[in-house]
Amino acid sequence: MSATGLPPDFLSRLDGLLGPGGLLTDEADCAPYGIDWRRLFPGRAAAVARPSSTGQVASVVGLCREAGVALVPQGGHTGLAGGATPDASGRQVVLSLARMNAVRAVDPVGLTMEVEAGCVVQAAQAAAEAAGRLFPVSYGAEGSAMVGGMIATNAGGINVLRYGMTRSLVLGLEVVLADGGVVDGLRALRKDNAGYDWKQLFIGSEGTLGIVTAAVLRLVPRPRYTETALLAVPDPEAALRILAAAQDSLGDTIQAFELISRCAFDLLERYAGLSGPLPPSPWCILLEAGSSLSGLRDAVEATLGEALERGDAVDGVFAESKAQAAGLWSLRERITECEAHQGKSVKHDVSVPIPAIPAFLEAADRALAEGAPGTVPNVFGHMGDGNLHYNVLVGPEHDSAAINRLVHDVVDRFAGSISAEHGIGQYRVDELARRRRPEEMALAQRLKRALDPDGLLNPGKVLRV
Ligand code: 2HG
Ligand code: ZN
The missing domain is CATH 3.30.465.10 (Uridine Diphospho-n-acetylenolpyruvylglucosamine Reductase; domain 3)
Incomplete structure (x- = not known):
């Protein structure tokens, strides 16, 4: 092994495979590839290989196998679970696919x-x-x-x-x-x-x-017509009734049904200077429907009008232009960034059966109030998919792993999943092992061993080994 912890000649052979501009070894150049954007999973890349073809990827993987060097594939590095970040050993090579972008x-x-x-x-x-x-x-x-x-x-x-x-x-x-x-x-x-x-x-x-x-x-x-609306609702039960009614009246033209809590709007206002178009309300729904047949606006208006009459919605606004729709979506999409500005948060990317969402939220809030006083849930997410980001704003005194377990215990009670869409990465490795059935974990290990017998592909992600 050389001073880098890599076999002698490894880097020069890698360089030879990749050609000009294909390999980064300078510490400052490699540093951004070694840590996720939330700076929660600090690692260090021995080098960054930037192949420009499938053939080059294959050669890099072949060389790493021969040399026993682990590879961490990386794309845009936007993940929230540390799945594309190397460990701190300085002996893992990041494989960036960024140059293969055609x-x-x-x-x-x-x-x-x-x-x-x-x-x-x-x-x-x-x-x-x-x-x-x-x-x-x-x-x-x-x-x-x-x-x-x-x-x-x-x-x-x-x-x-x-x-x-x-x-x-x-x-x-x-x-x-x-x-x-x-x-x-x-x-x-x-x-x-x-x-x-x-x-x-x-x-x-x-x-x-x-x-x-x-x-x-x-x-x-591409749907010719798109309708986007923001609705203020008193509670998640009302949101659920609106979802059910919209499924009846709008069918599969509904393409998004997002739930946003008041806390998220507060963060948007505080850290991005963005205020929503409606007066403050405990919850909001962002709904979008699309169709190539005319009459969509009338159908969405009728559905939302009925929700207002029933009292399930207390206020609402339609986007009257593409720019207004983009404005509504930007509120939704900038929550993550504002949450990061606010300080430490413990993210949860959970799913439960859709009808269980109100009861899950109540139970999770209660568990948090009892088990982690002083924390604040910042809830938003894809209600139409049963997927909520039940993120918890915490102070330095709070133990993130304990909060994770506390929320996931509630998820288990509702037969849900601890990762609906973000994946396991390194963040949820222990929680996955704790909560999936032993036979499911054993099957996962068998697949891993069959396809990566030397354990050189993204080690420590999804599975501990
Ligand atoms: C979203 O739904 C993303 O906006 C990010 O999945 C969620 O920041 C998060 O926790
Ligand atoms: Zn999401």
Whole structure:
């Protein structure tokens, strides 16, 4: 081993594989790749490999295997669970996919698109839009997040209600395996039942089973009309009744149904100077529906009018233009940033059966008041998917891990999940092991051992080993 803790010649061989501009070894250059944006998972990259082709990724993985060096795949580095950050040993190499950012093809008739892993999600959306189609995965970090990370984490976001998680929008995948082999499954087929659907193993496995290098994504028709409205509601029960009524009257035109607490609006006002268009209310719903058939506005107005008459909504506003809709969405999307400005928070990305949301919130608030006095829940999220970010604003005196366990205990009581969309990363490794059934963990270990026998792909993420 050399002074870096890496085998002698390793870095020069890596450099030779990657060519000019492909390898970063300078400490200052590597530093940003070594820590997540919330600065919760500080690590140190021995080097950053920046391949520009699938062939180069395969060569890098092959060399790392030969040398016994661990690799941490990284896209836009926007994750919230520390899944793309190396450990502090200084012996792990970050594999950044950022240079592989091409949109290879868009097929507006077949409704597919082939992109490389380093393509920024927003660029993929823009390429679909230029072809008159929609790539519907959308989330706050989409301006930096990359397609490879979106697939590796099976990202969710605001349109899951209508279009599903990333998994439901991946038709084909190209991956580099731990032995350096490339598996090309870049088929643009809607139906393909020929054998195991192996790509599903890599979607959501956070780079621990293989490295996604390119994908064929499913596109959808772009709705011609979109209606966006913000509603003030007295409590989560009322929000649930509005969701049920909207499902009856608007069917699957509903593409987003977000719940936002008063606390989140307070943070937006304090840290971004943004105030919502409605007077303060304990809860708000941000609802969006889309359709290519006319009459959507009337249908949404009727649904929301009835909610006002029943008293389930106490106030509401429609976006009258694209700019106004963007303004409403920016309130929703800037909550994370404002929460970070406020100081320390303990994030929870939980899901429970949708009808259980009000009871879950009540039980979680009670557990927090009893078990962690002085903390404040900042709740927002994708109510239509049963997924809430039950984030807890804490002071230096509070123990984050204890708060995690306390909230997750409540999630367990409602047969929910401790990660609905952000993934496990390093943040939830112990909690996953604690809460998943032993046979599920054993199966996960078998998959890991089968696909990454030397444990060199993103070690310590999802599973402890
Ligand atoms: C969102 O829904 C993201 O805005 C981030 O999933 C959630 O900051 C969070 O906890
Ligand atoms: Zn979310």
